[in-house]
Amino acid sequence: MYYKQYGNTDMKVSAIGLGTLRYDEEDIKAGRFEKCAEIPLYAFEKGINYWDTAPFYCDDKSEIVTGIALSQVKRSDVYVTSKTNFNTLGSNPTRDDFRRRLEMSLDRLKTDYIDFYHMWCMMNLESWEKHMEALYKFFEEAKSEGLIRNIAFSSHMQGNDIETVVETGKFKGMLIGYNALNYRFRQSGIEAAHKNGMGVVVMNPLGGGTIPQNPEAFRYLTEGTDLTVPQAALRFVASHKEITVTLAGCTTKEHIDDAVKAVEGLEERPAKEIVKAYEDRGVSLNNLCTGCGYCVKGCPKKIEIPKFMDAYNQYIFTGEQERVLGRLDSHWDMEKKIAQNKAKECIACGKCEKACTQHLPIIERLKEIAAL
Ligand code: SF4
Ligand code: SF4
Incomplete structure (x- = not known):
């Protein structure tokens, strides 16, 4: 596994992170949580030490499954995340609402701290400002008590808006959607975060399935490699110097093997170079x-x-x-x-x-x- 330094911290995280929103649906429905927990455990065996979870994923069972696995490894060997926002707390949340939700996540994850707690899914600056006003103080309090180790945010904002958030210096890291479809929109955001010493974690590296479903349009990503289109799309993201962790949503052990292979012998390059190398290739991707x-x-x-x-x-x-x-x-x-x-x-x-x-x-x- 290829490891990267998380922002300006001394944390070494795997270039591939486990996205835990794709545990096997049938197993989740049938309550076979131990079986689902084999996925993070296998990921761990393969060197993946960053596990991203949240309330509501997998019919609200993802944190539970992830907690089963987390309790079977040395806690300090894995970085685990969770998330909160008005959707999980209600539109006018109190400190108690925040604490109840955080304690529920801790309980489900069978841990007494979360490494990265996210202000979740900031769609635009207006929503982010409202969340900051209502919730940031609760994040800080939980951090001072050691219940969370780092405050991060996740966002679907465009580059310029991400820069505004990044420059407040209030966050240790961010989680954003970035892939071979939308990179031109988001490039300046990841550059700003990197420059400010933040960790950058990427979700949705396969464009919500659009990339694997249209392999011909993305074949150019595989040139000069023996990778499949989805693997090449993961590698495309992971090879950005500004990106710390690329999340791969895995249902099976084969998915994990595929993702691990995608970063074998990874070479990092600045986003500018990558974007330049690809700018005249493929279709008009930001429109998709x-x-x-x-x-x-x-x-x-x-x-x-x-x-x-x-x-x-x-x-x-x-x-x-x-x-x-x-x-x-x-x-x-x-x-x-x-x-x-x-x-x-x-x-x-x-x-x-x-x-x-x-x-x-x-x-x-x-x-x-x-x-x-
Ligand atoms: S599809 Fe049309 S009606 Fe529906 S939310 Fe969008 S603008 Fe409104
Ligand atoms: S139109 Fe497509 S990209 Fe936009 S929010 Fe809906 S599903 Fe996502």
């Missing part, structure tokens, strides 16, 4: 939906936006408009006329665009689809 699903909640018309945006991706990949309705029909089982009528229901309220992690013009795209 990654299928993260953040836009769905709150659509007053219950439009399944990720399905429509995934179908629109096909147009971006191929330049063929007819692919959009074809994809909705064949892949998402939405008969063309029904899909178009649904797209027409959009009342342009803008809620989805505010929530979109890729900042896509969803309303415009739905209009286009309706008019095809």
Whole structure:
């Protein structure tokens, strides 16, 4: 395993981290938590010492499974994370709400401290400011008591906004989505964090499945290697000098082996060089939906936006408009006329665009689809 230094600390973390939101669904449903815990334990055997978890993952069982594994290794050999925000605490949280949630995470993780506790999923500066005002003091208090070791944040903001947060100096590290789809949006953010001595952990390195599902569009990442497209996409992220840990969501031991192979003999390079090397390759990647699903909640018309945006991706990949309705029909089982009528229901309220992690013009795209 290849290790990197976490920001300006003396912590050495594995270049691949374990994302714990993909424990086997059937096992989770059946309550076979010990079996699921074999995944972090196997990851540990392979040198992965950074485990990222949160409430709600895997039907809210991820922390429990991760805790079972954590209790079977020497605690100081693993860095474990968890997260909190208004979604977990309610919109007007008190100190007691914060403490109750933190204690629940500690209890589930069977530990008396969390290495990185995240102010979770900051979608924009406005939301971040509200969280800072309501919660940061509770984070600091928990840190002073040793319940959490480091305060981090996770975000779907773009580069400039991330820079604003980073420059407050309030966080030891950050967790952001970064991949071969969206890197141009986020590059300045990771550079700023690195420059400020922060650890940078990356989630969603495969673009929510978009990369493995469109291997031809991303084949260029594999050139000169014997890696598969998903492995090359992991390596693409991990090779950034500014990025400390690349999270791989693993369901099976093979997934772990694949991820470990992706960073064998890793060579680190500055983001600027990497971006330059790739800038004229592939398709117009920042325009793509990654299928993260953040836009769905709150659509007053219950439009399944990720399905429509995934179908629109096909147009971006191929330049063929007819692919959009074809994809909705064949892949998402939405008969063309029904899909178009649904797209027409959009009342342009803008809620989805505010929530979109890729900042896509969803309303415009739905209009286009309706008019095809
Ligand atoms: S803009 Fe349209 S698709 Fe987006 S949330 Fe509003 S109604 Fe739904
Ligand atoms: S439209 Fe945006 S928020 Fe919705 S799934 Fe796609 S990338 Fe995510």
